[in-house]
Amino acid sequence: MAAVRSQDTDLYMLMDDKQLRKLATLLRNQEEPLMMSIKSEPDRIKFLTECNDVYDITVKIVDISAELRKKHEASRSVDGLKADIAVNLQEYVKYGVNMSMQCIRNCGMRLSAVEKLKAHFDDLADELNKIDSRVDSDGIQSLAQEAAFYKQAMLEYANNFQSGSARAHSREYSMTLKQEGIQFPNLVDRHKNRLGYKEEFEFLEDDQKLEVYNSIINESGRANLPKVYKRNANPGAKAGGIAVLAMSASMMAWDIFTAEHKLEAVLNSAVSVLAEIGAFAVQVAVGSAVSTAVANVATGVLLVSLAGFVAGAVAGILFAAAAGALIDLILGSGGKAAPNLDHLKFYTGTMPDGMALANELSHYG
Structure with a gap:
């Protein structure tokens, strides 16, 4: 698949595996020389390790998501829904990798993002491989809806995170906050309270934090994000760790808050x-x-x-x-x-x- 451009002057959504691997290589090769400005040997080693870890994890998740799709596509005639889920999970990964490599210029933060993305994908892939759709029809339907939500949400984050046209929608909202003298924690609390959460924000679950940050994004006009999917999973299901989505939404919310501050x-x-x-x-x-x-x-x-x-x-x-x-x-x-x-x-x-x-x-x- 060729690259898909969302809007003029915006992110180019690379969907070809070879292009994604090449982008990861280019980033690593341009970041590694920056270590020469670091005089501390321990800091230099840490930075170089992060550069290589980002590359390794990025390439790994591109490869294993392709393998998952290939595996379930091969048995589509037997279980088409599982094949559809595998397709959505691969595209979710590709959108997440594009977001991480194109919208996050800090290597350490990109490492955090791809680590979260891989951990989430691993959980979802493990559940997909183990679930028997003939026995658990509700479970497979729930997983299908969840995978579709992740795919669509990550697409919105990737396309609207650094987009010049999308960021323009944030400036008026940011100016209003600036004129009101509202600080970021106050903004977060306002939306948390609207959603009916009583606990302090830091003690909320990841899906609840995601809901709060998405509420800010939607109100600002930056993007139109889908409602956070609340799954009814089996008690043993692990695929609830949506930390990468919460991280993506939170970074966009911070960008919205500071849009008018240059x-x-x-x-x-x-x-x-x-x-x-x-x-x-x-x-x-x-x-x-x-x-x-x-x-x-x-x-x-x-x-x-x-x-x-x-x-x-x-x-x-x-x-x-x-x-x-x-x-x-x-x-x-x-x-x-x-x-x-x-x-x-x-x-x-x-x-x-x-x-x-x-x-x-x-x-x-």
């Missing part, structure tokens, strides 16, 4: 001041203005708001080996948790643009 330009200006000194410290100020980013060359410190820190990591402006885990912490708490960065050194560099690389592959292979 954070990438502010951060680029700040980190360029620190670029020549190599490693630098980052201090996250939870309550500071969203657009604040102050670089101090004398102390080698970048002071940035929590929203700015997330934006900087997503855009690949700031990177450290632990970035993926830090963003998971922030997004998992709805923006209430500020990570302790005292033990980390950060670096800046021009991270490869997966969307531009995919564009080239779609034209030239």
Whole structure:
């Protein structure tokens, strides 16, 4: 299958396995040289390990999802529904891989995303392989509906995450929030309460967090996401770990919140001041203005708001080996948790643009 372009100037959805593997290779080959700017050998090793792990997991999940489809397609005449589910799961994986490689420029965050994607796919594939549709008709129907939801939801995240046309819809919404002085945790709580959840956001299940973030996305006009699928699974079924969808939705929600703040330009200006000194410290100020980013060359410190820190990591402006885990912490708490960065050194560099690389592959292979 050839690449499918969603809209002008937007993501090119690569559906050919060879192109996906090539994109993974190009990203790794362009990211690995960045380690030369890292003077610390342990940090250099961590970064190189992440680059290789992202590549390995990405190629692995592309291959095993193709194998799952081939296996069940071969027995379509016996069980067509299982074959349809395998097709949807492969496309879900391809959309997730495109989103991870094209929309996340930070290697550590991309590693977190593909790890979650593979873990979820493994659970779903395991259930598909074990279920007997002749005995459990309700179970196979539930799994089919669930796979269709994941496929459609991931397609929406991929097409609308970094899309210029989709992001334009967020600016008016973001401006309204800016004028009201609403902080991100308040926005999350507003939607959590609307949905009737009483617990603190950080204690919600992944599917509940996904529902909250999707509510923000839909209200902003950024995308029209399907209602979160609530499965009636057997007690032993494992396929409920939709952490990759929750992560995708949360990153888009943060982008929506900061759309009117021009954070990438502010951060680029700040980190360029620190670029020549190599490693630098980052201090996250939870309550500071969203657009604040102050670089101090004398102390080698970048002071940035929590929203700015997330934006900087997503855009690949700031990177450290632990970035993926830090963003998971922030997004998992709805923006209430500020990570302790005292033990980390950060670096800046021009991270490869997966969307531009995919564009080239779609034209030239």
